C-alpha cells in the first residue's frame with residue numbers, strides 16, 4: 001500500500017451475529033434477525049466508531065434485516081439517525097441456494113462432501129440451486145418484484161456475487177467516494193470479500209483467509225486514485241491495540 005495522503009476513509013462492516021450465524025446455518029438471502037449478541041456487537045461498533053472520531057455522509061446496506069438493523073443500531077449509537085441510507089439487493093449476501101437453513105453437517109449429509117467443500121474453496125463453484133418454483137427463490141418474493149427476474153439468483157458462486165455487485169460499486173459507490181464522501185457499507189461476509197478483492201486487486205484465493213468478523217469495522221484510507229493506503233480493524237480506544245493493521 002502507498003504512503004500518499006488519504007482522500008477519504010471507507011468503512012466496511014459485516015452485520016452483527018445473526019440467529020443463524022449462532023446456530024451455524026448457511027444463511028445467504030434468508031432474512032434472519034440479529035441474535036442478542038449481534039445487537040450488542042452492532043451497538044459496540046457504533047460506539048467504537050464514535051469514540052474513534054468517525055462520521056459518515058452516506059450509508060449503504062443490503063435488503064436483509066440483519067444488515068439494516070445493524071446499521072440502524074450504529075446510527076443510533078453515533079447519533080447519526082438522519083444520514084441518507086441506500087438499501088440495495090446487490091449488497092445482499094451470496095445466495096447459498098438449497099443450502100440455506102442447513103447446518104454444515106446436515107448439508108454434507110444431504111448433498112455430499114464435495115459440493116459443500118467446493119463452494120467454500122472454489123470461487124466459481126455454485127452451491128446446489130433452488131428450483132424456480134421454490135418460494136424461497138428471490139423471483140418468487142414480493143420484495144424483489146421490481147428487479148429483472150433474469151438478474152435474480154437461485155444460488156451463486158463467489159464470482160457471480162462479485163459480478164452482481166460490480167455495477168453498484170462502479171456506478172454508485174465509487175462516484176460517491178470520488179466526491180470525498182465518507183461511506184459506511186454494512187453488508188455480509190462474502191459480499192464484503194468481493195469488495196475487498198476489488199479495492200485491493202486481490203484474487204479470491206488471497207481473500208479467502210481474510211477474517212470478516214461480525215460487528216468489526218474494517219477501515220480503509222484511500223488515496224486520490226481510490227487506492228488503499230491503509231487498512232485496519234477498529235477496536236475500542238481503551239483496548240491495547242487501538243488500530244490493528246489488517
Ligand SMILES: O=C(O)[C@@H](CO)OP(=O)(O)O
Pocket residue numbers: 014015018021025026027028029093096187188189190
Ligand atoms: O450467509 C451466511 O451463511 C453467512 C456467511 O457466508 O453470511 P452473513 O455475513 O450474512 O452472516
